[in-house]
Amino acid sequence: MAVASQERAVLRHAPPKLYIDGEWRDGAGGETLGVEDPSTGETLAEVADATPDDARAALGAAAGAQDDFAAMAPRERGEILRRAYEVINERVDDLALLMTLEMGKTITESKQEIAYAADFFHWFAGEATRIEGGYKVAEKAPAQRVLVMRQPVGPCVFITPWNFPMAMGTRKIGPAVAAGCTMVMKPAKQTPLTMLALAAILEECGLPPGVLNVVTASSSGSIMEPLITDARTRKLSFTGSTEVGRSLIEQSAQQVLRVSMELGGNAPFLVFEDADLDAAVQGAMIAKMRNTGEACTAANRFHVHEAVAEEFGRRLADRMGAMKVGRGTQDGVEVGPLIDADQRAVVEELTRDAVSKGALVLTGGERVDGPGYFFQPTVLGDIADGARILREEAFGPVAPIKTFAGDDEAVQAANATEFGLVSYVYTQNLQRAIGVCERLETGMVGLNQGMVSNAGAPFGGVKQSGVGREGGNEGIDEYLETKYVAMTL
Numbered sequence: 001m002a003v004a005s006q007e008r009a010v011l012r013h014a015p016p017k018l019y020i021d022g023e024w025r026d027g028a029g030g031e032t033l034g035v036e037d038p039s040t041g042e043t044l045a046e047v048a049d050a051t052p053d054d055a056r057a058a059l060g061a062a063a064g065a066q067d068d069f070a071a072m073a074p075r076e077r078g079e080i081l082r083r084a085y086e087v088i089n090e091r092v093d094d095l096a097l098l099m100t101l102e103m104g105k106t107i108t109e110s111k112q113e114i115a116y117a118a119d120f121f122h123w124f125a126g127e128a129t130r131i132e133g134g135y136k137v138a139e140k141a142p143a144q145r146v147l148v149m150r151q152p153v154g155p156c157v158f159i160t161p162w163n164f165p166m167a168m169g170t171r172k173i174g175p176a177v178a179a180g181c182t183m184v185m186k187p188a189k190q191t192p193l194t195m196l197a198l199a200a201i202l203e204e205c206g207l208p209p210g211v212l213n214v215v216t217a218s219s220s221g222s223i224m225e226p227l228i229t230d231a232r233t234r235k236l237s238f239t240g241s242t243e244v245g246r247s248l249i250e251q252s253a254q255q256v257l258r259v260s261m262e263l264g265g266n267a268p269f270l271v272f273e274d275a276d277l278d279a280a281v282q283g284a285m286i287a288k289m290r291n292t293g294e295a296c297t298a299a300n301r302f303h304v305h306e307a308v309a310e311e312f313g314r315r316l317a318d319r320m321g322a323m324k325v326g327r328g329t330q331d332g333v334e335v336g337p338l339i340d341a342d343q344r345a346v347v348e349e350l351t352r353d354a355v356s357k358g359a360l361v362l363t364g365g366e367r368v369d370g371p372g373y374f375f376q377p378t379v380l381g382d383i384a385d386g387a388r389i390l391r392e393e394a395f396g397p398v399a400p401i402k403t404f405a406g407d408d409e410a411v412q413a414a415n416a417t418e419f420g421l422v423s424y425v426y427t428q429n430l431q432r433a434i435g436v437c438e439r440l441e442t443g444m445v446g447l448n449q450g451m452v453s454n455a456g457a458p459f460g461g462v463k464q465s466g467v468g469r470e471g472g473n474e475g476i477d478e479y480l481e482t483k484y485v486a487m488t489l
Helices: 002-011 052-071 074-090 092-103 107-130 167-179 193-204 220-228 242-252 277-293 309-321 341-356 407-415 430-439 472-479
Strands: 018-020 023-025 032-036 043-048 134-137 144-152 156-159 183-186 212-214 235-239 258-262 267-271 299-305 360-363 378-381 398-404 422-426 444-447 480-488
Touching (some): 002 092, 052 144, 052 183, 052 212, 052 220, 074 107, 074 167, 074 193, 092 193, 107 167, 107 472, 156 167, 167 193, 167 472, 183 220, 193 212, 220 242, 235 242, 235 472, 242 258, 267 277, 267 407, 277 398, 277 422, 299 309, 309 360, 309 378, 341 398, 398 407, 422 430, 430 444, 472 480
Parallel strands (some): 156 183, 156 235, 235 258, 267 299, 267 422, 299 398, 422 444
Antiparallel strands (some): 018 212, 032 043, 134 144, 144 480
């Protein structure tokens, strides 16, 4: 009963309304959207279900606030982010519980995400004061000057996914605020509570009305399409599936919007024969099991040299098979539920397909009985070339292992996908490490480490894994336009 009382208390951090022009309001249609606890299947809360009119009101607020916010001193914008960074860290326990309730990840992982999310505000608080332009004498005309200005893009539309409900928001909001852009945020319908709590924190920390507007909705398409095609919108940033990303890019072409797209992945994890197997298994646990495998950066295919594949598979199966599965709020739990029944069905289908084609189940392989959307941590060996899991993103706790005999074969197998977000490489040979990293067709590489996420580094992919970068020095460029002024003295 004490735990249930605590859970009810943290839900109050997320006002169940739309946040438009600095006001918390009900949706125009009066409808609500239920938020489910994926570990029980029960409804946690009801939030406002926005209409297209609500979305247009949010964009109107953003457009109306744009000029004043762009004129705000960069240091003042940075200080808002810095204060929010401090408040987020002060409230990490409550925010972590809120996130675990609506998304399912363990409390430990929720705390890790909140720290990571806050880091984007800390990073971009500094970047706000480092927006630079240029001034020089014209190349062939000594009386002429070339002046280069960097100015905010303008009102932005953001769409974030359910798997990292705070971090995927802060790495868009942070650079937008730093650059002087206003925004409309549409969080995933499965996990709106964390974003609502974040909006409340930013309001508390002095973000002016209209700068951030949050619309929660059961139907993303009907709410977002009118905004994407509205002339007041200047930029679209989306994190989610490649399929949806393609559709959004097509819609954004009507206004020739600036777009940032962080899309699907199919990350290869390469283990060469000279790898430190202890380090490789530890890295595999991080790359595969972070967020229960529900991450675009999750290792989806393990390509292991035939000389060490059996030993690697045994060790990985031992580690994953020993993990405790359960509700993320419970002590000792290491693996929470998948987000919903549909996602669990995809994981189950890909696992069964691999087994039907000859894969060996080294551990797991089945859903967990009872309420909630749980699936056993699973390791599959002897994966056949035709297994769908080599081509499709599992987004769950399943690690398929396929062997290779040489470096060229490993690199070719890693690149044999339309995706190119991240890859992982384990080798103790420096020459091989650099050569393989250069040949891999991904925007990021984890070299002898199982995590690449870093607020101070450029996050993003190539091929059909996206366009643009979030984080790092490059992150704020996505929210700035370059204006050239030619002048004569």
